[in-house]
Amino acid sequence: xxxxxxxxxxxxxxxxxxxxxxxxxxxxxxxxxxxxxxxxxxxxxxxxxxxxxxxxxxxxxxxxxxxxxxxxxxxxxxxxxxxxxxxxxxxxxxxxxxxxxxxxxxxxxxxxxxxxxxxxxxxxxxxxxxxxxxxxxxxxxxxxxxxxxxxxxxxxxxxxxxxxxxxxxxxxxxxxxxxxxxxxxxxxxxxxxxxxxxxxxxxxxxxxxxxxxxxxxxxxxxxxxxxxxxxxxxxxxxxxxxxxxxxxxxxxxxxxxxxxxxxxxxxxxxxxxxxxxxxxxxxxxxxxxxxxxxxxxxxxxxxxxxxxxxxxxxxxxxxxxxxxxxxxxxxxxxxxxxxxxxxxxxxxxxxxxxxxxxxxxxxxxxxxxxxxxxxxxxxxxxxxxxxxxxxxxxxxxxxxxxxxxxxxxxxxxxxxxxxxxxxxxxxxxxxxxxx
Numbered sequence: 001x002x003x004x005x006x007x008x009x010x011x012x013x014x015x016x017x018x019x020x021x022x023x024x025x026x027x028x029x030x031x032x033x034x035x036x037x038x039x040x041x042x043x044x045x046x047x048x049x050x051x052x053x054x055x056x057x058x059x060x061x062x063x064x065x066x067x068x069x070x071x072x073x074x075x076x077x078x079x080x081x082x083x084x085x086x087x088x089x090x091x092x093x094x095x096x097x098x099x100x101x102x103x104x105x106x107x108x109x110x111x112x113x114x115x116x117x118x119x120x121x122x123x124x125x126x127x128x129x130x131x132x133x134x135x136x137x138x139x140x141x142x143x144x145x146x147x148x149x150x151x152x153x154x155x156x157x158x159x160x161x162x163x164x165x166x167x168x169x170x171x172x173x174x175x176x177x178x179x180x181x182x183x184x185x186x187x188x189x190x191x192x193x194x195x196x197x198x199x200x201x202x203x204x205x206x207x208x209x210x211x212x213x214x215x216x217x218x219x220x221x222x223x224x225x226x227x228x229x230x231x232x233x234x235x236x237x238x239x240x241x242x243x244x245x246x247x248x249x250x251x252x253x254x255x256x257x258x259x260x261x262x263x264x265x266x267x268x269x270x271x272x273x274x275x276x277x278x279x280x281x282x283x284x285x286x287x288x289x290x291x292x293x294x295x296x297x298x299x300x301x302x303x304x305x306x307x308x309x310x311x312x313x314x315x316x317x318x319x320x321x322x323x324x325x326x327x328x329x330x331x332x333x334x335x336x337x338x339x340x341x342x343x344x345x346x347x348x349x350x351x352x353x354x355x356x357x358x359x360x361x362x363x364x365x366x367x368x369x370x371x372x373x374x375x376x377x378x379x380x381x382x383x384x385x386x387x388x389x390x391x392x393x394x395x396x397x398x399x400x401x402x403x404x405x406x407x408x409x410x411x412x413x414x415x416x417x418x419x420x421x422x423x424x425x426x427x428x429x430x431x432x433x434x435x
Contacts (some may be wrong), residue, residue, distance in 0.1 A: 010103060010104075010105065010119050010120065011103075011119060011120045011121075011122055012048070012049060012052065012103070012119070012120070012121045012122070013122045014049065014052075014053055014121060014122070014123050015123075015124065016123060016124035018053070019053060019056075019057070019123050019124070022050075022053040022054055022056075022057045023057045026053075026054040026057045026058065027363065027364070028058070028363050028364065028365075028366050029058070029076070029078075029083050029084075029085055029366045030363070030366075031054075032050075032051075032054040032055070032058065032076075032085055033085050033086050035050050035054060036050050036051060036054070036074070036085065036086055037086070037088075038050075040088065040092060043095075044092070044095035044096050044098065044099040045099060047092060047095075047096060048096060048099055048100065051063060051074065052121055052130070052145075052147075053121075055076050055147060056121065056123070056128060056147060056149065058076065058078060059078065059149075060076040060077060060078050060147060061077050061078070061080075061146065061147055061187075062076065062077040062082075062144055062145065062146050062147065063075075063076050063077075063143075063144070063145040063147070064076070064077070064082065064142070064143070064144050065093070065096060065097075065100075065142070065143040065144075065145075066137075066142045066143075067090060067093050067137065067139045067140035067141070067142065068090070068139055069139050070089070070090055071087050071088060071089065071090055072087075072088055072089075072090050072092060072093040072096075073086070073087050074086040074087075074088075078366065079312075079314045079368075079370055079371070079372065079373050080187060080312060080314065080373065081314070081368065083366055083368075093140065096143075097134075097140070097141060097143060100132060100134075100143055100145070101115075101117075101132075101134070103119040103132075104117030104118060104119050104130075104132035105117045105118075105119075106132065106134065111136060111140075111141055112136055113136065114133065114134060114135045114136070115132075115133075115134045116131070116132065116133050116134075117131075117132045118130060118131050118132060118214070119132065126150065126151075127150075127218075128147060128148065128149050128150070129148040129216075130145050130146065130147060130148070131145070131146040131148065131214070132144075132145055133145075133146075148216050148217060150217055150218070152192065152217075153192065153195050153196070153199065153217055153219075154192065154196055155196060155199065155200070156169060156170070156196045156197065156199070156200050159192075159193060159196055159374070159375050160374030160375040160376070160377075160418070160423075161375070161377065162345065162346075162377075162409075162414065162417065163346065164344065164345060165377060165379060168306070168379060168381070169197070170200070172305055172306045172381075173197045173200060173201050173273070174201070175273060175305060176248070176271065176273060177268060177269070177270075177271045177272055177273055178268050178273060178274070178303065178304065178305035179264065179265065179268035179273075179274045179275075179276065179303050179304045179305060180197070180273070180274070180275050180276075180305055180306050180307075180308070181255075181276055181277070181278050181286055181304060181306070181307045181308065182194055182275075182276075182277050182278075182308045182309075182310065183277065183278045183279065183280040183281075183282070183283060183285070183286055183289075183307065183308065183309045183310075184277075184279075184280075184309055184310050184311060185279065185281075186279075187312070188310055188311050188312055189310055189311075189312045189373075189375055190277040190310065191216055191217075191253075191277070193308070193310060193375070194251055194275050194276075194277065195217055195219065197275055198210075198219060198222065198249070198251060198275070199219070201249065202219070202221055202222060204221075206248040206249060207223070207245070207246060207247045207248050207249070208221075208222045208223065208247065208248065208249040208250075208251070209222070209223045209224075209225065209242045209245055209247045209249075209250055209251075210222060210223070210224045210225065210250070210251035210252075210253070211225050211226075211227060211235060211238040211239060211242060211250075211251070211252055211253060212224065212225070212226055212227070212251070212253035213226065213227040213235070213253050213254065214226050214227075223245070225238060225242070227253075234260075235252060235253070235254070235255075235256065235257075235260040236257070236259035236260045236263060239252065239260065239263045239264065239267070240263060243263075243267060243272075247272060248272065248273065249272070249273045249274075249275070250264075250267060250272055250273070250274050250275070251274075251275045251276070252264050252274060252275070252276040252277075253276075253277065254276065254277050254278070254279075255276050255277070255278050255290075255293070257293060258293045258294035258295065261290055261293050261294075261295050262295065262299070264276055265290075265295065265299050265300065265303040266299075266303075268303040268304070268305075269299075269302060269303050278290070280309070281309075282309045282378060282400070282410075282411070283307045283308060283309035283378045283379060283380050283403065283408065284380070284396050284397075284399045284400035284403055285309075285396050286304070286307040286309075287300060287307075287390055287396075287399060288395075288396045288399075291393075297390050297391050297392075297393050298391065300390060301382070301386075301387040301388075301390040301391050302387060304382045305381070305382060306379060306380070306381050306382065307379070307380055307382075308377060308378070308379050309377065309378045309379075309411060310375045310376065310377045310378075310411070311375070311376050311411060311415075311432045311433060312373040312374070312375055312376075312432070313373060313374060313375075313376055313415060313418070313424045313428050313429055313432050314368075314370035314371075314372070314373050314424065314428050315370060315371060315372045315373060315374055315423055315424055316357040316358075316359055316369065316370060316371075316422075316423065316424060316425060317359070317360070317361075317362065317364060317365035317368075317369055317370055317371040318371070319362050319364040319365065319371075320360040320361060320362035320364070320365065320369065321357050321358065321359055321360055321369065322357070322358050322360060323355040323356065323357060323358070323422060324355060324356065324357075324358045325353055325354070325355055326354050326355065326356045328352075330356070330426065331350065331352070331354055334350060334416055334419075334420070334426075335350050337412065337413055337416055338350070338413060338416060338417075341409065341413060342407050342409075345409060345417075347417055347420065348417075348420040348421060350420075354420075356419050356420065356422070356425070356426065357419065357422050357423070357424065357425050358425065359425050359427070359428070369425075370424075370428065374418070374423060374424070376411045376412075376414045376415040376418060376429065376432070376433070377411060377414055378408055378409060378410050378411045378414065379408060379409075380403040380406070380408045381406075383406075385406070386402070386403070386406065389402055411433055412429065412430075412433045412435045415428075415429030415432070415433060416429060
């Protein structure tokens, strides 16, 4: 590997030439392990550069450095799955920990409580934000580095949406007011979806302001603000301030409490388009979640335009996956699940001898059988009929039934359609949806 660049606190600079070498030499986890092992006799700065550069080259989202009794384990998360990179003598751990803490602005002498910080990796003017988290554990502090690569931001057309959903989303984000809620657990791609919406509607004649915790990606031409609870600047206070800035579109990173929910809903009712996220298991749970925070159906029903639930499934590796004839039991299962699907939803023909993808595994996909991810979605629109139904305060089960009756395709069914299209496997869809 090439020689290390000079570093400054808070930033690691990797030249484009050097990063191109990383990409050339590190094609999989095995390559990354070899390159780290080559630098283990060098400084912590050089080891960290290889770990970061290699992880970025492999499109990893997180790096985990975990001390054990006699060893230190390094793992990376790729396509949502943690993969082991290296188990090594613990002596490199202390120097890595100190280097990361210095870069992240964390206190070196604090080891008995969690700390959060951040630093940047600069690759030819492209800043990749690294969020650092340390946590006291049995044999030292575990370190997790979250990699926020601006190149992860994608267009609405590449989210993995069915054609009918692309049309719905493009119509809804053009509305001047109302609320668009994206739901799902941590790591399900909610922020990526919201940023894809912002990229689509961003233009000089509208004012877009975001309030986030933290700002994950920087978008040109958009006013972005970050909460600071220690200084009394939380989502609720930030939203009040934003409303005095004459915005057209507001992105609220997450609705966590009643005050934030109330201000966001009022903003949606008073001529603003509000994009936000909420932690629920499915789209139908959105209404119940807002009520659990303390909001009333009379405020929720007229404010929401659309609720989206999503998960990320891994795509089969193009190099090694095979299309195999599906057993009759699987074919019958898919037929049963997709029975009653609206006729305007395009579904590949279900016939005897149908072939579906099977994950295999090769060097290109780290022997997982998968490479890259796409979204599976379920969406309900709030029209006049749904608004009246919400006002009746239905159970989540009743609401799900009503939304399905009105054409909502559950995530599991959306995943099965993607299996039939040869994009992922039925095992992956079931792993992610829990079906």
